[in-house]
Amino acid sequence: MQYSHDDENLSLTRFESMLKTNDILFFDSSEFENIIHHYLENGKIALSKRAIKLGLEQHPTSINLRLFQVEILVIENKFNEADEILDMLHDLEPTNEEIFIQKANVLSKQDEHKKAIDTLLIAIEMSSTPENDADLYALVGMEYLFLDQFDNAIIYFKKCLETDTTDYSALHNVIYCYDFLNKNEEAIEYLNTFLDKNPYCEVAWHQLGRQYFTIKEYGKANAAFDFAIISDDTFVGAYIEKGKVLEKLEKYEEAIENYKITLALEDPTSFALLRMGFCYDKLGQEDLAIQFLKKTIDEDPLLDRGWIAITKFYIKRFNYQKALYYINKAVTIDGDNVVYWKLYAKVNKRLNFLEEAERGYKRTLELGNYELETWLERADILTSLGEFDAACFNLIQASEFYPENAEIEYRLGGLYFTTHQIEEGRFHLKNAVNLNIDYSFIIAELFPNLNNKPMVKAIISESKRASN
Template sequence: MQYRHEDKNLSLTRFESMLKTNDILFFDSNEFENIIHHYLENGKVALSKRAIKLGLEQHPSSINLRLFQVEIFVIENKFAEANELLDDLHNLEPNNEEIFIQKANVLSKQDEHQKAIDTLLIAIDISNSPEDDADLYALVGMEYLFLDQFENAIKYFKKCLESDNSDYSALHNIVYCFDYLNQTSEAIEYLNKYLDTNPYCEIAWHQLGRQYFTLKEYAKANAAFEFAIISDDTFIGAYIEKGKVLEKLKQYDEAIENYKITLALDDPTSFALLRLGHCYAKTNQEELAIQSFKKCIDEDPLLDKGWIAIIKFYMKRLNYQKALYYVNKAVAIDSDNVIYWKLYATINKRLNFLEEAERGFKRALELGNYELDTWLQRSDILISLGEYDASIFNLLQATEFYPENAEVEYRLAGLYFTMHQYEEGRFHLKNATYLNIDYNFIIAELFPQLANKPLIKAIISEAKKTSK
């Protein structure tokens, strides 16, 4: 293997030297294939085209080099040219499975997935290599995925694993299909069967743990992730998932240890730091919690869960000044995040910064957060600010989403009475008491100056009698 690698590097060096000097050097067809494959893998299409052209000049009868030409046509969406060349090659070598694979690739790129499948099945029929069969079964499985035919996809990915039990991408695809079909029990059954013959496959144990986690069978999930770690003690994903399970089991100290292992194995991930912060908070290790949350947002400033965690941490401890500091930073980074603006509004309201709080709720509404609570809180702040017209307009907008809501109607009634618009006030108060008499306290709470007005007392009193 070492020899081949060095040989390939030597071929590349010679080829690139030839391009610089315009000298013509000879390469055998295998060397050209390796050179072209290298360029295609690295996205260097122009160089691969040069190599194909020079290769065909030196080896005009090479089928494999012309198949690379097909790949270039496909990359450039020249499907007619690709099909024409493939037909020529098929006439020369009617039993070359690679020609059928490329035909299927062209069909797939044109969204002719069923025809691609039929073509790949021909390639499987003429194939003489079990290893090639595994790749072909996987290609058929992918085509069925494009068609959303998940049962058929599972069938062929299973065939792929039967031919090559170390093809972990096929294993992932099988589990993906089971997940999509909500067939958790079937996934568990398959993975256990696979593990009977591949007991040290960390990927299978990891996937099995995820399935048990979905079913909230945390003890079984924990055991599966433990086996994944035994199979590969550097498997970061298994430590992360084990930490999540331990959190569900309220074993926070053990969860912390697993998350810390991931930090030791590789560069810290924002997810691990976030979970560490939550675990430290649960175990009252507040300084360590803050350190973890800060590292999380340093690691990934765009991860909203990190900002939300540190903001809510300070809010829970009634440290609204610190919460405000972090929510301002969060909003500066992402001014279109609705959750940030709701938190911004809530924190400013707690600090009695009413103009800022109103701005926060208004921005949340502009971003599409049409929860009833957002409309009501903004309305109440506008009332406190004496912005009665703005509050009415806000509530009338709310009625478009909540047309028969007592909390909205009581507020509208109070506002119209405050503005001496008695007809509108009477209409909305009667509507409010009809919808829910129990919410009549809103008038006294938000509009204490109206609570003893005879007209309002009479409407509420009449509604109470009627509701009995």
Template structure:
């Protein structure tokens, strides 16, 4: 449907309609005026007003095909698919070659997840549409989107490229083409495509930005940097290009230049927690710790719910061996995201350094519960349980660890020591012999964790023989 009233007439119609609603009088509008009024309300999301305009429009123009098409659009928005289909069938009988009827049919099918049927219906609409139809690009975009829903990225790519053939500055289509390349891991092809696009549209900051991202993916950082610089030349207020340029400079360890680019984004736009956090990381790398922590504090001031900001402060104080402060801030991060295993592991490590063994054990248990099955996590929890005298719990923990890390000397030495401690001598000998066969160099575990067990002559003998 085309909406082509001159702007002055359009505004007059809108004011006249809204005035009519306020005064509760009924005025006459031609069908074109109603179409533009309805289109306006749908565009700005005022559905109730759009519905009123459709009702009044159909009262005055009961045979208008376009107003009935708008009615089906409302039916679809309200998930009234049966009513939408009935109206469309009636319209199809009246105008069997109206492509808009097929577009709305496809809309209904799409909303019901019948994407294959939606594509076929849109292809019929495409056949019916005149070659010079201004809305042909929109049709290509709709077909492309349906192919995306079907995960048919090659087909989607074809139709989004057709959109660009019609309108080189259709950036939505450009993003979608590149999305398809990304999903298919065709980064080199994406680079070729974007370069060809830039030959036709050389000052397109969006394309330069996307080209830079592709070069980052294929690890061509110098080319990525050049692309982001061209994006900035094309639009020197393009915040995204400065951010990406900053990230590349970080990768190249050019931290001062990275900070400069991040600071430009703060001047151009509202400060973002992302930019402040990156500035903090850069200062950290430059060992300018006071500036780093200031930036981290600004990050959490800007976005108190950004767990990465609290984690950055935690790691900062952890590195400074200020474990009390580190513990305070890791608790902040956990309060925001309590299902993050990395946070719980850091929580456990900090508590252990503070000698809060029960809390440290709880942290490692939570880490394991959340699916972090690294060997060191199991071993750390076992060592804390040993320190707490929870020997049976330590054994159970290590038996579980062995399921994920079979034939591991560090586990076997600990199981040996624990079983000897509990006077389970046959089990102790079994695990000790396993341990020395796997790697006798971890024998120091017995000395550190089980010094009394190391006094046993049989234990000493097994370890000494293994070293020969």
């Protein structure tokens, strides 16, 4: 229970006591409103409905209690019933702006966003309090967002901020719209204007820094994040973003210092730990790098970037056994992560564990990663394992995604000649040399036994003569 006045706490206590004892106690309508608001804020819909029912029994003419009833009906998607009550209330109080706001809410929930906007604009015309106007402008902005009309949304979110400069949700939405429209310069111009009037708004400085970061103006981004930190020296997001900028400027020690501050301000975040690991790696401090990469996966075992980073750390140092240890753990945690399986296949291939490498590439394909390299790597491993039919089938599937591809055709040609399917071999090898003679080395590399086969030599040499 979070109420600012003791009597409101008392109302709630009395109401809950009444529910337990079945005694009927009297509450004035404002007490019922506070009780209902409390339950709605805490997601206790059933108790909200009880309070509304009892409230209307004691105050049947209360407009506000009826509006709470409408709110519940909207939550339950009972739009026709909500509309009926709103029409009745409009007849009683045609100038009550709250009725129009709820009507707009009903329309919005039914995807009637243009009608919702028109209704909110009526509410704005009726409004007599500027504080309410800010909320109404924000609601209109949201409706325009639903319609993907970003330019119109910007207009109304700006109107909201003109009325209430502390509505950071509206500020975020303005920048979101500019980002969606790829209007970084306009966003920067707006934020600078906003900051002229609100120089200690850490959220605006933070957003300005992010805009400069996007357009690679790292010096200006760094300055903006500094101002965000001056405005609020506990602003974790600003330290994180400043760290990212310093990495771009190759100032890794300073980046680490900023990430360290975030660890002191709140519980360690896997992102900060990961970035520190990368920074120490860039500085050549391998022991600290691996220490922080390990902390990253300890902190958040579901963060794929952590497992990928630690696996690549060991691959880079040719320590494939350690890389295999970590990527095995990763695929155990998340067996549907394509990047994990690609790394799994790569590491096993380097260790010459070909069956496991093939399994990795096969799983990658099953998960919808149809990159040409994946098909070719799997085919080459199957060929090495002597699984010629499976290799052929794999390449035929690949050719559906990459038709007329020389690398596929050379491999199919080689496989068909190897399995003594001469006509198919000749067909695909001729295709291959016509597509690109420069890839003819594939035959020598993958199928050395075919090097001296007269038909194979003739097809390749004839094509080379023709190209010269």
